[in-house]
Each structure stands twice: as C-alpha cells, then as structure tokens.
Amino acid sequence: MVRKQIAGDQPLRLDNQICFAVYSAAHAFNRVYKPLLDRLGLTYPQYLVMLVLWERDDVPLKDIGERLFLDSGTLTPLLKRLEAAQLVKRTRSTEDERQVLISLTPQGHALKEKARAVPQSILAASDCSVSELVAIKNEIVALRDRLNAVIGE
Amino acid sequence: MVRKQIAGDQPLRLDNQICFAVYSAAHAFNRVYKPLLDRLGLTYPQYLVMLVLWERDDVPLKDIGERLFLDSGTLTPLLKRLEAAQLVKRTRSTEDERQVLISLTPQGHALKEKARAVPQSILAASDCSVSELVAIKNEIVALRDRLNAVIGE
DNA sequence: GCGCATTCAATTGCGAACAATTAAATGTGA
DNA sequence: TCACATTTAATTGTTCGCAATTGAATGCGC
Structure with a gap:
C-alpha cells in the first residue's frame, strides 16, 4: 500500500515536473x-x-x-x-x-x-558545446510553441 | 561587408538565445x-x-x-x-x-x-510523450545545475 | 457620413523575484 | 561568561508579468 501511495504521487513530485525544470533554469x-x-x-x-x-x-x-x-x-x-x-x-x-x-x-x-561580450560569457557559464546548446534550445522552443498553440485555442 | 556584419551579429540574435527559449517557455x-x-x-x-x-x-x-x-x-x-x-x-x-x-x-x-488532475492536463497540453518530456527535463536540469555551479563560485 | 466594433497603449492592482538591510537567535573562541 | 561571527526571517524598495479596465484612434458596414 505504501508503494502504491508513492507510485500515485509520482506525477506530483517536484523533481518530475518539467515546468519546474524550466522555471528554475530561467532563474538560474x-x-x-x-x-x-x-x-x-x-x-x-x-x-x-x-x-x-x-x-x-x-x-x-x-x-x-x-x-x-x-x-x-x-x-x-x-x-x-x-x-x-x-x-x-x-x-x-x-x-x-x-x-x-x-x-x-x-x-x-x-x-x-x-553587449557583444555577453553571449560569450553565457556560453562559458553553460559549460556546454554550441551544438548541444542549439539542440536543447530547439527542443525547448518546439515545446514552448506547442504550449502556446494550446493557449491560443 | 554586409554578410560579415550579419555573421558578427549572430550571437546577439534573439532567436539564437537559449536563455530566451527558456525564459519564454517558462512564461508559456x-x-x-x-x-x-x-x-x-x-x-x-x-x-x-x-x-x-x-x-x-x-x-x-x-x-x-x-x-x-x-x-x-x-x-x-x-x-x-x-x-x-x-x-x-x-x-x-x-x-x-x-x-x-x-x-x-x-x-x-x-x-x-x-491537484492530481494538473499534471495530466499539462502533459496533454505539451503534446509530447512522457519519455520525450523526461529527456528534455533532464537536459534542462543538467544545464540549470551547471549554471548554478558557476554562480556559486 | 455615422454608428459600432476593433486595435493599441496606458493605467491600476496584485503577486512574484531579488538585492540590501535589519533584528533576533544561536554558535564559537578566548 | 562575554564578545563576535553566523544563521535565519522579515522588511524595504525596485522591477517584472499579467489581468482587467480605460481611452483614443482606426476600420467597417450600412
């Protein structure tokens, strides 16, 4: 029963929320x-x-x-x-x-x-290759656009 | 010269900014x-x-x-x-x-x-499979943690 | 041309988000 | 024990972010 309770809570766990990942990344x-x-x-x-x-x-x-x-x-x-x-x-x-x-x-x-110095510093801080960043960025933009499409309905 | 100007501006273009992708996704x-x-x-x-x-x-x-x-x-x-x-x-x-x-x-x-109804609705709105969402979420969290590590220095 | 809807910016009110400061409680070293 | 640093919340002030409303300008139908 305990395990069932825990399993049922999974969708409400903070660490499982993609919205919190995005929210906290924006603040970071x-x-x-x-x-x-x-x-x-x-x-x-x-x-x-x-x-x-x-x-x-x-x-x-x-x-x-x-x-x-x-x-x-x-x-x-x-x-x-x-x-x-x-x-x-x-x-x-x-x-x-x-x-x-x-x-x-x-x-x-x-x-x-x-301002030209800014993107370079951010790239360094992200500790990540440009191509990786571009890939993540494109996924996030695609997700954002799907969310915005739902809002527009 | 025009093309050189444009190329030099790439890092400052809004659509190339991962931070804006994250920022706008958070608002979405x-x-x-x-x-x-x-x-x-x-x-x-x-x-x-x-x-x-x-x-x-x-x-x-x-x-x-x-x-x-x-x-x-x-x-x-x-x-x-x-x-x-x-x-x-x-x-x-x-x-x-x-x-x-x-x-x-x-x-x-x-x-x-x-509140249990909330995550389901979000999943539907994201128009995306759970596994895809988990994958993106993990990438964003990893990026966030790298950023936070830089801040802590 | 006239009435009416639409568009656009500004305003108001509320809830974050954070820097900087304050104040109280606790911990530490001599 | 006493002075001093640290920890923790609360407070103050500034800037977002958005819903809801207002008011002015424009467009449209008749």
Whole structure:
C-alpha cells in the first residue's frame, strides 16, 4: 500500500515536473546574466528588448510584445525606463496614432558593442558545446510553441 | 561587408538565445497552468511550495527556499498568503527559534487530491510523450545545475 | 457620413523575484 | 561568561508579468 501511495504521487513530485525544470533554469540564467548586464545598466527583460531593437530599429511596441510574448502592461513601464536611461525614444506613429514606435538613440546603438561580450560569457557559464546548446534550445522552443498553440485555442 | 556584419551579429540574435527559449517557455508554462491553478486558488509559485509540502510536511522555510531556489524575500510574503488562505501554518521551531516551520492544514492536505488532475492536463497540453518530456527535463536540469555551479563560485 | 466594433497603449492592482538591510537567535573562541 | 561571527526571517524598495479596465484612434458596414 505504501508503494502504491508513492507510485500515485509520482506525477506530483517536484523533481518530475518539467515546468519546474524550466522555471528554475530561467532563474538560474537570470542570476548568471545579472552581473554581466549590470555593466550595461540593463535588466534581463530590458536586454531582450534591446536585442529586438538591435536587429531592427523603429519598431512598434506591439511588435516587440509579439516577439517577446509580453503585453503593454509589461512593456510600457519598461520602455519608459529605457527612455529615461536615454537608450530608446518613443514616438507616436504619424500614419496610425495608436501605435508607439520605439527607436534607438545613439547611446542605444552604441551599447550593442559592449553587449557583444555577453553571449560569450553565457556560453562559458553553460559549460556546454554550441551544438548541444542549439539542440536543447530547439527542443525547448518546439515545446514552448506547442504550449502556446494550446493557449491560443 | 554586409554578410560579415550579419555573421558578427549572430550571437546577439534573439532567436539564437537559449536563455530566451527558456525564459519564454517558462512564461508559456505559466499561461497553461494559470486556468488549472485558478481552480485550486493557487498561483504557480504557490503551487510549487505546495508540491514541496505534499512530499514532506513541517519543513523549515529555509529548506523550501533551497528546494525551489527562492529566498526569504520571496517566500515570506508568499507563505503569509498561503496562511491567509488557510492552506499552511507557520510556527517558530522550539529548538531553534530562528527557524519558521511550515506545515499543512487539513485544507492544505486535502487540496492535494484536487491537484492530481494538473499534471495530466499539462502533459496533454505539451503534446509530447512522457519519455520525450523526461529527456528534455533532464537536459534542462543538467544545464540549470551547471549554471548554478558557476554562480556559486 | 455615422454608428459600432476593433486595435493599441496606458493605467491600476496584485503577486512574484531579488538585492540590501535589519533584528533576533544561536554558535564559537578566548 | 562575554564578545563576535553566523544563521535565519522579515522588511524595504525596485522591477517584472499579467489581468482587467480605460481611452483614443482606426476600420467597417450600412
């Protein structure tokens, strides 16, 4: 009976939860990033926004949100802080005044060069080959996309 | 020159970041869990604490923190909310009055039965076999532990 | 053109998450 | 025993993250 009880509890055991693996890995990444991003004066979510802008400038807030899976309730105050740090500018689109376009300031552009050191440090911290990381990343992205598909239903 | 520029930007591309894969997967999990946990009256971090307590009752706050990689700044208010919901009790240890012991109330115990439906729903949402999930989970945990090892240095 | 739905950002409120500090209890060494 | 370090929770302040609501701009049907 004891063994049956234990067997029945398996799905509820913390160590069997993939969600906890992902949750705790995200926090571990955040802690590794923290000292690196402190030098850039960025938090991790702010860093993600900057990654988007370094790829393409002058982007609607909405597009950043779709890319990062974040809504205006998160992005509006975050972008105001980036604006206060003089890394981005926020302007209403003239064609569609509902949209807020986010563009990089010269300082925002310049920060990209300092940021190039970050991925290298993360790679070193992960103590893992690039190809292994890419493989895990692709599996996690595939899982994430399946989960997001269920949410959209 | 254009191609060289692009190649040099690869490490900074959002889609190449494993951290973003993990970060966005954690949020996707959270969104899938939300409607399930709403029925239990729990948030996702509260659910994690309950998982720990369902495995072993009467645990010091510190132990819960080590298990979940969370500190007292996060757990103290969270546990007070669980106490207000009458799911746990907080008592100072008599042997060592620095420690706060967390124990389940009868309602806290009872909630375990309602929670058994959760892992099944998550499995279905992940649209993936158990063995595949276990494999990914183990890889993520291994990565997390390597990251945490670097932090501890 | 007018009424109405839709889109988009901003706001409010709540619950994490963590750094830094504080305070109390305990352990340790002289 | 007494001074001092360590351990443990709690507190404070800042930043996410999201649900729900609001308000302005736009698009659509008639």
